[in-house]
Amino acid sequence: MSGEIENWLTDMDGVLVHEGIALPGAADFIARLTELDRPYLVLTNNSIYTPRDLSARMATSGFTVPEERIWTSALATATFVSQQMPGGSAYVIGEAGLTTALHERGYILTDTDPDYVILGETRTYSFSAITRAIRLIRDGARFIATNPDPTGPSSEGPLPATGAVAAMITKATGRNPYFIGKPNPVMIRAALNRINAHSENTAMVGDRMDTDILAGMEAGLRTYLVLTGSTTEAEVEKYPFRPSEVRASIADLVDLV
Incomplete structure (x- = not known):
């Protein structure tokens, strides 16, 4: 790939922060990035928090990322469904990050004959809510999940996480969800559109x-x-694809900006 890097996308957990x-x-x-006015977005598959919440959490960690520079799987999901079915409706299992994103896109949240069942991240998955989702999907609602991650971190x-609960719903319905978050390039392309960037001169x-x-x-x-x-240097060899480069930490990329 040729061309100077003009735009940056970066993951959050494990790259910028670890447990706060x-x-x-x-x-x-x-x-x-800020000093040189480089277009960038911080990406996360976590759909629990709004960009404002995440901006505040990173500020507590000691650096400032404006909320408009944060792109979550919840935002990507809301963007996707509003493009596919503008003004639609959804039954949502998730937190404020997801419900706020959908409201801002004009979506109606309902448990009666929704266009979509949208599964996101929550620390309090309800068996009754999952049961309702299963019945709505069996009745014809389209099944979307914010991200495929099977587990999430905690201090214990x-x-x-979303991927594990999605698997349970799939087992009960025979319907696979369409996952929006990484590794779906839909999330990346939506992020590129948000900062008017082209893939040829953007790094992840x-x-x-x-x-x-x-x-x-x-x-x-x-x-x-x-x-x-998450990934160790030894584990890289197990994959059939390679990163462009492997670095010890993001500190090794400052000079490339």
Whole structure:
């Protein structure tokens, strides 16, 4: 891939922060992007929080990312369904990040004959809500999920996440969801559109080969894997695709901005 990198997409957890603490180089990287007025977005598959919430959480970690520079799987999902079916309706399992995004796109949230069942992230999955989703999907609602991640992190260890709950609903309905978040390049292309960027001169920074790097590669971006999160250097060899480069942390990318 040729061309100077003019735009940056970066994952959040495992790249910029880890359990609320800024990772080495994160503040310098964001400061450099801001200083040079480089278009960028911070991407996350987490659909729980609104961009405003996430901006505040990163500020607590010690660096500033404006809410308009944050792109979540919830925003990507709301954008997708509003393009597919403007002014539609949805039964939603999720938190404020998802419901707010859908409201802002003019969607009606209902448990009666919705166009979509949309499954997002929540720390309090309700069995009755999942049962309702299963019945609505069996009655013809289209099944969408914000992201395929099977587990999420917590201080006590892994938690079941959207992908795991989606698998349960699939087992009960025989219907697979359409996943919007990484590694679906739909999320990346929507992010590119948001900052008026072209894939030829955009880079994706991530800590996971199976989501960040795969999504970036499939969208035609230059990809940088950093080793401060999920994927180790030894694990890279197990994948049939490669990142453009592997770096120890985002601190090693500041000079490329």
